[in-house]
Amino acid sequence: MSSGAPRSVWLRPERPPRDRRLSRARIVVVAIESLDAEGHEGLSMRGVAARLDVTAGSLYWYVAGKDELLELTLDEVMGEVRADLDEPDWRLAVSGMARSHREMLRRHPWVLALLGTQPNMGPNALGLAEAGLGILARAGFAEHLLDGALAAVNDHVIGSVVAEAAWRSAVRQTDSTIVGWQEQAADYLREIEQRHPLLSRRLLAAGSPDIDEVSEARFAFALDCLLDGLATRRENPPGERVSRSRPVPPEES
Amino acid sequence: MSSGAPRSVWLRPERPPRDRRLSRARIVVVAIESLDAEGHEGLSMRGVAARLDVTAGSLYWYVAGKDELLELTLDEVMGEVRADLDEPDWRLAVSGMARSHREMLRRHPWVLALLGTQPNMGPNALGLAEAGLGILARAGFAEHLLDGALAAVNDHVIGSVVAEAAWRSAVRQTDSTIVGWQEQAADYLREIEQRHPLLSRRLLAAGSPDIDEVSEARFAFALDCLLDGLATRRENPPGERVSRSRPVPPEES
DNA sequence: ACCTGAACACCGTTCAAGT
DNA sequence: ACCTGAACACCGTTCAAGT
Numbered sequence: 001m002s003s004g005a006p007r008s009v010w011l012r013p014e015r016p017p018r019d020r021r022l023s024r025a026r027i028v029v030v031a032i033e034s035l036d037a038e039g040h041e042g043l044s045m046r047g048v049a050a051r052l053d054v055t056a057g058s059l060y061w062y063v064a065g066k067d068e069l070l071e072l073t074l075d076e077v078m079g080e081v082r083a084d085l086d087e088p089d090w091r092l093a094v095s096g097m098a099r100s101h102r103e104m105l106r107r108h109p110w111v112l113a114l115l116g117t118q119p120n121m122g123p124n125a126l127g128l129a130e131a132g133l134g135i136l137a138r139a140g141f142a143e144h145l146l147d148g149a150l151a152a153v154n155d156h157v158i159g160s161v162v163a164e165a166a167w168r169s170a171v172r173q174t175d176s177t178i179v180g181w182q183e184q185a186a187d188y189l190r191e192i193e194q195r196h197p198l199l200s201r202r203l204l205a206a207g208s209p210d211i212d213e214v215s216e217a218r219f220a221f222a223l224d225c226l227l228d229g230l231a232t233r234r235e236n237p238p239g240e241r242v243s244r245s246r247p248v249p250p251e252e253s
Numbered sequence: 254m255s256s257g258a259p260r261s262v263w264l265r266p267e268r269p270p271r272d273r274r275l276s277r278a279r280i281v282v283v284a285i286e287s288l289d290a291e292g293h294e295g296l297s298m299r300g301v302a303a304r305l306d307v308t309a310g311s312l313y314w315y316v317a318g319k320d321e322l323l324e325l326t327l328d329e330v331m332g333e334v335r336a337d338l339d340e341p342d343w344r345l346a347v348s349g350m351a352r353s354h355r356e357m358l359r360r361h362p363w364v365l366a367l368l369g370t371q372p373n374m375g376p377n378a379l380g381l382a383e384a385g386l387g388i389l390a391r392a393g394f395a396e397h398l399l400d401g402a403l404a405a406v407n408d409h410v411i412g413s414v415v416a417e418a419a420w421r422s423a424v425r426q427t428d429s430t431i432v433g434w435q436e437q438a439a440d441y442l443r444e445i446e447q448r449h450p451l452l453s454r455r456l457l458a459a460g461s462p463d464i465d466e467v468s469e470a471r472f473a474f475a476l477d478c479l480l481d482g483l484a485t486r487r488e489n490p491p492g493e494r495v496s497r498s499r500p501v502p503p504e505e506s
Numbered sequence: 507a508c509c510t511g512a513a514c515a516c517c518g519t520t521c522a523a524g525t
Numbered sequence: 526a527c528c529t530g531a532a533c534a535c536c537g538t539t540c541a542a543g544t
Contacts, residue, residue: 022508040370045537057539058509066537109369116365116415117293119423126449133451145474147455151416152475158415159408162369170372196379198386202400221398222405228485229478275527298518310520311528319518 022054024062028072032108035073040110045069067118074114075122080104083131090139091227097132098157098223105161112162140236149230156219156226164215171211275307277315281325285361288326293363298322320371327367328375333357336384343392344480350385351410351476358414365415393489402483409472409479417468424464 030051034043045066049056063069082100087093105111132150141149174185193200206214283304287296298319302309316322335353340346358364385403394402427438446453459467 044535046535055510056537057511060538061508112369113366116362116418117422118419119426120419121423121427126445126452130449130452133455137451143454144458146451147459148471148474151413151471152409152478155409155412155416155475156405157412159410159412160404162411162415163404163408165369166371166373169370170374173372174374192379196383198390198399199379199383201396202386205397206400218401218404221401222408222479225405225482225486226475226479228482229480232481233478297516299516308529309518310530313519314527 022052022058022062024072026052027059027062027069028076031069032073032076035110036108040113043070043110070114071118071120071122074111074118074120075124077104077108077111078120078122078128079124080107081124081128083128083135085131085134085138087135090135091231093135094139094153094227095223097128097135098153101154101157102161102219105157106164109161109165112158112165115158140234141230142235145233149233152226152230153223156222160215160219160222163218164211167215168211275305275311275315277325279305280312280315280322281329284322285326285329288363289361293366296323296363323367324371324373324375327364327371327373328377330357330361330364331373331375331381332377333360334377334381336381336388338384338387338391340388343388344484346388347385347392347406347480348476350381350388351406354407354410355414355472358410359417362414362418365411365418368411393487394483395488398486402486405479405483406476409475413468413472413475416471417464420468421464 027048031043031048034047034051038047043066045059046056048069049059052058059069063072080100081097081104083097084093087096129150132153133146136146136149137143189200203209280301284296284301287300287304291300296319298312299309301322302312305311312322316325333353334350334357336350337346340349382403385406386399389399389402390396442453456462
């Protein structure tokens with residue numbers, strides 16, 4: 001009776017469901033968690049694999065490579081952007097979409113480094129584009145202006161968040177290095193004051209520059225300018241009662 | 254006479270100037286060459302060193318690390334942007350600066366991946382900001398609107414080039430993979446056509462989409478909208494004869 | 507079908523050692 | 526002062542081998 005007797009089932013740990021250890025969806029979720037936590041430079045296939053208790057090679061069964069994984073994460077976060085097609089006030093509808101887009105980019109700053117590099121034709125990106133075009137069509141823009149108007153709004157969102165992120169990383173860097181470099185920093189600031197009077201005057205006028213606040217104000221200011229410019233290019237009379245009128249279907253060309 | 258006699262000086266190759274093999278400036282120039290040729294992912298310290306006939310460790314005598322090198326390249330290309338402070342028509346002055354900025358980014362697409370990540374407080378960046386503020390001040394904008402107006406223009410430039418680069422990399426990818434995937438691509442396009450009517454209608458309307466042309470048109474359209482919106486927020490009367498009037502000095506607050 | 511483990515070629519960075 | 530050469534820890538990716 002030394003051995004051989006089948007041990008009780010309950011003592012033998014159930015082995016993991018076998019099929020469900022990994023999936024493309026789980027990999028993407030974990031990759032986004034890692035990107036949010038460690039930034040764009042901090043993402044590694046090995047790191048993602050470790051978070052999933054798996055070796056790096058396994059990921060390549062579900063994903064062609066790191067670039068494809070990044071492409072998937074990009075479209076995944078694009079799915080977080082909301083657009084309200086039922087908002088009757090077209091300026092509210094457009095700026096609502098823009099704000100949601102901006103907030104997504106601020107939640108996931110690593111997306112900025114991907115935007116110019118990675119192609120972006122995933123289902124969520126296409127859906128968002130369709131929604132944006134729909135809002136503008138209902139707003140009364142001519143068909144041939146739809147893409148241009150949407151691009152104008154999207155470009156402003158992206159550009160503004162890029163500027164905000166750059167500013168943030170600039171102060172992060174100066175704050176960390178300024179300790180031992182007070183002398184050099186002082187010289188640098190003196191030089192700026194002399195050779196860049198307007199710039200330094202604006203910097204001083206800002207007082208305690210709360211990045212969140214200033215960025216928000218700039219975003220709203222430029223968006224208002226842009227929407228004013230777009231409004232004059234609509235086909236519908238600007239005096240119309242938007243909230244009462246029925247939605248205007250886009251004309252067939 | 255086997256040996257020992259001092260060989261002629263002329264046979265002994267002059268050893269390299271000893272001090273001048275490397276310099277921060279040379280490293281930056283070579284790094285930009287490499288970035289232009291191989292893109293952002295293609296840059297490596299070892300590669301830059303090899304182009305300079307030097308081992309990788311040598312670079313660290315002149316530069317703290319890869320991040321600092323990228324920061325230097327960023328400001329270097331910022332020096333390529335022109336701004337004409339003497340242009341009397343403020344819209345021409347602003348759009349001229351914006352166009353020069355845009356062309357720089359199109360020449361060096363790798364900058365886009367840096368913009369949100371790397372801080373940007375180099376002398377060229379500061380000088381350009383000062384010039385932009387100067388143009389807007391002469392244009393008659395109130396002091397407290399200067400940064401917002403400049404940011405609005407810059408953000409549009411950056412956002413538009415990001416979108417253009419993303420589009421370009423999307424077609425590059427589809428063109429290379431579409432060969433064996435005609436079936437899948439067809440399915441995907443059919444799906445788009447059904448679920449994204451506006452989008453597919455706009456894609457078809459574009460016909461042969463020359464990216465250069467469309468991007469240029471979109472850039473100009475949005476810039477015009479933005480400048481219209483900014484124009485109504487100037488303090489000077491819009492009916493003024495800009496080309497004849499003397500420049501208006503910015504008011505002291 | 508799915509995952510491991512080891513290997514390959516390549517990184518950024520450090521640092522003693524040379525000149 | 527400036528550069529080398531070797532080392533360290535870390536990558537993305539591949540692939541035979543296991544189950």
